[in-house]
Amino acid sequence: MLNAFKKLRPQLFPTLFLFLVFFFLYLPIIILLVFSFNTREFPAPWEGFSLKWYYELFHTPEIWVAFFNSCIVGIASTFICLTLAVFMIYFLASGGKIGKFIPIFYGNLIIPETVLAVGLLSYFSLMHIPLGLLTIIVAHTLVGLGFTIPILYIRYRELDPKIFEASQTLGASHKQTFTKISLPLMTPALIATGLVTFILSFDDFILAYFTSGSSLTLSLYLLSSIRYGISPIINALASILLIITCTLVFLFFSLKTKTRIL
Amino acid sequence: MSQFMRSIRLENVTKSKNGHLILNNVSLEIPSGEFFALLGPSGCGKTTLLRLIAGLETLDSGRILLGNKDISSQPAHKRKINVVFQNYALFPHLNVYDNVAYSLAIQSKPKDEIEYKVLKLLKAFHLNELIYKKPSELSGGQQQRVAIARAIINEPEVLLLDEPLAALDFKLREKLLIELIELQDKLLTTFVYVTHDQFEALTVADQMAIMNHQGNIAQIGTPKQIYEFPNSTFVAKFVGNTNIFTGSLEMLNEPRFTVPDLGTFSINPSIVKEKTIDPNKTTIMSIRPEKIYISKKPVENFSNTLTGIVSSIVYNGRSTFYEVLLNNKMKLQVFEQNEEHFPQETIDYDDRVFLCWQKENVVLLER
Amino acid sequence: MLAKRKRSITGEIKLSEANLNIDKLSNPTLTKKKKTSLWKIFKSEALFTIGSTPIIWQIIFFYIPLLILVATSLVKTSTSGQFIGLTLEHFYPLLNTTYLTIIFNSFGLSLVTTFLCLIIGFPLAYFIAFNGGRLKNVLLFLLLIPFWTNFILHIYAWFFVLEKHGFLNNLLLDLGLISSPLHFLNSTFSVLVMMVYFYLPFMVLPIFSSLERFNPLLLEASYDLGANHRQTLQKILLPLTLSAIRAGIFLVYIPSFGEFVIPELMGGDRNFFVGNVISLFILGEKTGPVGIAFTVLSTLCLLISLFFINRFFQYLSKKITGEA
Numbered sequence: 001m002l003n004a005f006k007k008l009r010p011q012l013f014p015t016l017f018l019f020l021v022f023f024f025l026y027l028p029i030i031i032l033l034v035f036s037f038n039t040r041e042f043p044a045p046w047e048g049f050s051l052k053w054y055y056e057l058f059h060t061p062e063i064w065v066a067f068f069n070s071c072i073v074g075i076a077s078t079f080i081c082l083t084l085a086v087f088m089i090y091f092l093a094s095g096g097k098i099g100k101f102i103p104i105f106y107g108n109l110i111i112p113e114t115v116l117a118v119g120l121l122s123y124f125s126l127m128h129i130p131l132g133l134l135t136i137i138v139a140h141t142l143v144g145l146g147f148t149i150p151i152l153y154i155r156y157r158e159l160d161p162k163i164f165e166a167s168q169t170l171g172a173s174h175k176q177t178f179t180k181i182s183l184p185l186m187t188p189a190l191i192a193t194g195l196v197t198f199i200l201s202f203d204d205f206i207l208a209y210f211t212s213g214s215s216l217t218l219s220l221y222l223l224s225s226i227r228y229g230i231s232p233i234i235n236a237l238a239s240i241l242l243i244i245t246c247t248l249v250f251l252f253f254s255l256k257t258k259t260r261i262l
Numbered sequence: 263m264s265q266f267m268r269s270i271r272l273e274n275v276t277k278s279k280n281g282h283l284i285l286n287n288v289s290l291e292i293p294s295g296e297f298f299a300l301l302g303p304s305g306c307g308k309t310t311l312l313r314l315i316a317g318l319e320t321l322d323s324g325r326i327l328l329g330n331k332d333i334s335s336q337p338a339h340k341r342k343i344n345v346v347f348q349n350y351a352l353f354p355h356l357n358v359y360d361n362v363a364y365s366l367a368i369q370s371k372p373k374d375e376i377e378y379k380v381l382k383l384l385k386a387f388h389l390n391e392l393i394y395k396k397p398s399e400l401s402g403g404q405q406q407r408v409a410i411a412r413a414i415i416n417e418p419e420v421l422l423l424d425e426p427l428a429a430l431d432f433k434l435r436e437k438l439l440i441e442l443i444e445l446q447d448k449l450l451t452t453f454v455y456v457t458h459d460q461f462e463a464l465t466v467a468d469q470m471a472i473m474n475h476q477g478n479i480a481q482i483g484t485p486k487q488i489y490e491f492p493n494s495t496f497v498a499k500f501v502g503n504t505n506i507f508t509g510s511l512e513m514l515n516e517p518r519f520t521v522p523d524l525g526t527f528s529i530n531p532s533i534v535k536e537k538t539i540d541p542n543k544t545t546i547m548s549i550r551p552e553k554i555y556i557s558k559k560p561v562e563n564f565s566n567t568l569t570g571i572v573s574s575i576v577y578n579g580r581s582t583f584y585e586v587l588l589n590n591k592m593k594l595q596v597f598e599q600n601e602e603h604f605p606q607e608t609i610d611y612d613d614r615v616f617l618c619w620q621k622e623n624v625v626l627l628e629r
Numbered sequence: 630m631l632a633k634r635k636r637s638i639t640g641e642i643k644l645s646e647a648n649l650n651i652d653k654l655s656n657p658t659l660t661k662k663k664k665t666s667l668w669k670i671f672k673s674e675a676l677f678t679i680g681s682t683p684i685i686w687q688i689i690f691f692y693i694p695l696l697i698l699v700a701t702s703l704v705k706t707s708t709s710g711q712f713i714g715l716t717l718e719h720f721y722p723l724l725n726t727t728y729l730t731i732i733f734n735s736f737g738l739s740l741v742t743t744f745l746c747l748i749i750g751f752p753l754a755y756f757i758a759f760n761g762g763r764l765k766n767v768l769l770f771l772l773l774i775p776f777w778t779n780f781i782l783h784i785y786a787w788f789f790v791l792e793k794h795g796f797l798n799n800l801l802l803d804l805g806l807i808s809s810p811l812h813f814l815n816s817t818f819s820v821l822v823m824m825v826y827f828y829l830p831f832m833v834l835p836i837f838s839s840l841e842r843f844n845p846l847l848l849e850a851s852y853d854l855g856a857n858h859r860q861t862l863q864k865i866l867l868p869l870t871l872s873a874i875r876a877g878i879f880l881v882y883i884p885s886f887g888e889f890v891i892p893e894l895m896g897g898d899r900n901f902f903v904g905n906v907i908s909l910f911i912l913g914e915k916t917g918p919v920g921i922a923f924t925v926l927s928t929l930c931l932l933i934s935l936f937f938i939n940r941f942f943q944y945l946s947k948k949i950t951g952e953a
Contacts, residue, residue, distance in 0.1 A: 011760065014752075014756040014760040015760075017752060017753070017756060018753070018756050018757070018760075018768065021749065021753055021829075022768075022771060022772075024826070025771075025772075025775050025826070025829075026771075026775070027790065028783070028786030028787050028789060028790045029775065029778070029786055031786070031789060031790055031796050032785075032786045032789055035789075035796075084682055084683040084686060085683070087679045087680065087682045087683060088680065088683050090676075090679055090680070091676060091677075091679055091680025092680075094676055096676065096677075096680045098680060101684055104684065104687060104692075105683075105687060107691065108687075108691060109880075110879065110883055111695075111883070111928075112883055112884055112886055112887025112888075112904075112928075112931070113884065113887060114887035114888075114889065114903075114904045114907055114908070114924075115695075115698075115887060115907075115924055115927075115928050116691075116694075116695075118698065118907060118911055118920075118921065118924045119694040119695045119697070119698040119924075120690070120694050121911060122694070122697060122698055122701060122921060123690075123693065123694035123697055123698075126697060138690055141686070141690070142687075142690055142691050145683060145686070145687060149683055199777045202779070203777065203778070203779045203780050204780070205780045205781055205890060206887075206890065209890075209908070210908075210911065218779065219779060219780060219781045222779065222781040222782060222785060223781050223890075226781065226784065226785050226788060226894065234785060235789075238782055238785070238786070241778065241779055241782060242774070242778060245774055245777050245778050246774060248777065249770060249773045249774055249777060250770075252773070253766065253769075253770060
């Protein structure tokens with residue numbers, strides 16, 4: 001029996017460690033979820049199972065306006081980032097060399113978001129650009145670009161260059177090589193990075209905080225409601241957002257093997 | 263496939279990369295309809311030459327002509343020249359059918375025409391079971407065939423092959439070499455085959471060119487010409503094995519070659535007559551291992567004889583390879599076919615042996 | 630069976646007579662070339678424009694704003710907005726202990742957070758990558774979900790747990806372990822907890838990515854040659870994953886420097902960091918040059934600290950890998 005325990009031992013510490021860390025990571029989330037189903041409002045202890053907070057959630061229009069705004073911002077910034085990335089791919093597929101310029105995108109992820117936000121804020125005020133969803137979108141594209149451009153460039157370079165040469169020798173023009181070969185081969189990576197960009201945008205707080213003007217994204221709405229204290233409606237919202245996150249992560253995972261981003 | 267084929271001509275082609283001179287004023291004609299091999303050591307520029315013909319790179323100076331037309335500035339996708347790449351470069355996201363059909367689809371040919379041609383070709387290549395498979399699901403040999411099929415379906419004038427068999431194992435390589443020869447026979451398309459493997463080159467080529475490290479063409483000719491009559495030590499040593507003797511040539515009544523500390527050997531006069539031999543510069547005598555007869559007993563009827571001590575024996579199944587230490591400390595390579603099940607004499611290590619050859623079986627070289 | 634082929638095996642070198650009419654080899658036509666070159670120029674210009682679009686966007690919305698930021702901090706304008714001259718006067722009010730302490734605090738926060746994330750994150754990545762087995766993807770999946778959940782939501786969640794009338798306090802009260810609610814919030818403890826909670830995945834992911842691609846045969850070779858666990862870890866694993874570790878460190882250190890939400894919400898009034906000051910300046914009053922100067926100053930400090938940290942990291946890695 002001692003032998004069996006000895007066999008377990010090398011696995012004991014890692015398992016314990018993993019368990020503790022994940023417990024730490026998930027504790028608040030699970031508690032949130034659990035109490036979203038409570039009949040009574042917190043801090044009352046657990047009373048019974050109820051969906052009434054979800055009902056309330058769906059009847060609070062401000063939340064859904066903010067949610068909708070966040071979606072718009074996320075989709076728009078992702079769309080812009082991916083379009084710019086596709087331009088880059090087209091350039092590369094036609095023989096362009098852009099490698100030297102990739103490092104200029106590294107700064108987007110390195111700089112603290114606060115500094116970037118302040119910079120954009122003063123820029124927008126100088127240019128007399130009104131703050132609103134558009135400015136948030138612009139801010140988010142920067143973060144997105146810092147992520148998509150270097151990764152997609154690396155991914156493109158990992159492709160066998162002979163494939164494009166084969167396409168050329170078989171008679172395909174640059175445009176045809178791009179549409180038939182480059183783009184299809186890059187699609188999984190495009191989708192994966194697009195997903196990440198969307199999530200980064202949807203979850204973002206700092207940039208929106210500075211550049212939103214009077215518009216509200218979901219993060220900003222949540223901030224203001226925190227200031228009012230705990231509300232079970234937020235719990236309900238949390239569980240819905242969690243489901244959405246799970247779906248997106250799941251989508252990303254199904255692409256993971258094709259893209260080798262992680 | 264009986265269209266008029268044009269020959270490829272390279273005129274004074276020079277190409278440098280990163281400051282290194284790769285091709286040095288190379289001129290070459292590749293006759294149409296032939297299986298042409300371009301042989302050379304790694305890094306000699308043969309792949310660069312191939313890529314220049316394909317249009318994947320641009321030349322620094324010189325011209326490339328297809329027949330009468332200067333194609334030097336024509337981009338790759340406009341040339342009717344296709345390439346089979348070393349690692350096949352199959353499109354990973356397309357299945358076999360779409361890979362092969364690619365060049366026809368690019369030209370927007372009608373669907374039924376494409377289908378007809380592709381299926382016919384796949385059948386000829388024994389690939390019709392694999393139509394819907396992706397390249398990652400195929401074996402090396404199958405991928406190879408798909409790559410070739412893809413490159414010939416639009417009936418190019420020239421097919422360039424860049425070490426296409428390098429990634430395959432030996433037996434498969436032998437088989438595919440034969441298939442390639444048969445294919446070229448049928449198509450009569452000009453094949454330009456680049457390799458560093460002299461066995462492959464000698465097997466497939468109607469004509470071949472050898473390139474050296476300096477980016478020049480050392481010799482052009484048929485395989486037999488190159489093997490039996492190399493024009494330099496480089497070619498003699500690169501294609502096959504050879505024994506190199508350094509010495510001096512005397513043209514008396516009969517030409518004789520003297521090697522210090524070893525002896526004097528008679529040369530067949532006809533060798534000297536045909537070529538322009540300068541006795542002052544000719545300092546090398548080359549003789550191939552298979553031209554030497556090895557025996558423990560002295561043999562009559564041979565023009566030249568040496569003795570030595572056997573230092574190394576390598577048994578290769580159908581042949582035995584000997585290394586014999588000569589009086590001048592040189593090691594002579596001898597190749598003997600194992601003709602008999604029960605050989606009349608067995609040669610062993612440290613045996614004293616006689617080495618004989620006929621006086622016409624040597625090559626005289628200047629450097 | 631060889632192909633039946635008539636091949637010439639005798640004779641001299643014979644160049645093919647077929648197409649060798651040298652006289653007929655004419656010079657390339659010049660007229661055709663002119664037309665193609667104009668079109669080519671147009672095409673290459675269009676291509677260049679397309680390829681440079683991301684770069685242009687980046688310049689317009691990233692580099693120019695930052696340049697303007699730095700410029701604003703160095704420029705003096707009159708009340709009507711007229712440009713007067715270059716100056717450092719906006720920085721003077723900042724050079725007192727209050728502001729410098731704040732910057733110093735932020736360094737402390739980032740460093741501690743980075744350190745904690747490193748000592749928790751590296752083993753985490755290691756265990757998932759090497760001890761995960763079949764659960765590896767599941768664990769990664771579980772790691773990503775909190776990572777991709779809304780930031781504010783996380784804060785809210787911890788709020789929920791740690792608040793005066795929150796879950797943890799209630800639990801402890803009910804269990805009789807404490808008599809009155811503890812103040813988990815408004816303390817450095819809660820700030821740190823939250824910081825680690827939020828930034829941990831940033832450290833884990835690059836390290837995990839590098840470990841996952843690690844060739845286990847290298848480790849086996851090391852054991853085979855007689856090294857034990859510690860030696861293998863130090864001599865083989867660490868050096869090869871060093872760049873990933875550095876990436877993780879930077880991904881945590883830099884953003885945590887500018888972090889203000891977590892301290893503000895979790896730390897209450899006791900903790901005041903660079904981000905808090907910036908947000909106060911910028912959003913509280915008009916975009917005054919002093920606030921911008923502070924932003925520039927703290928960024929400068931950050932960059933300088935980065936340089937030193939990088940140096941220190943290089944020194945550390947040399948020590949670790951260079952040791953016999």
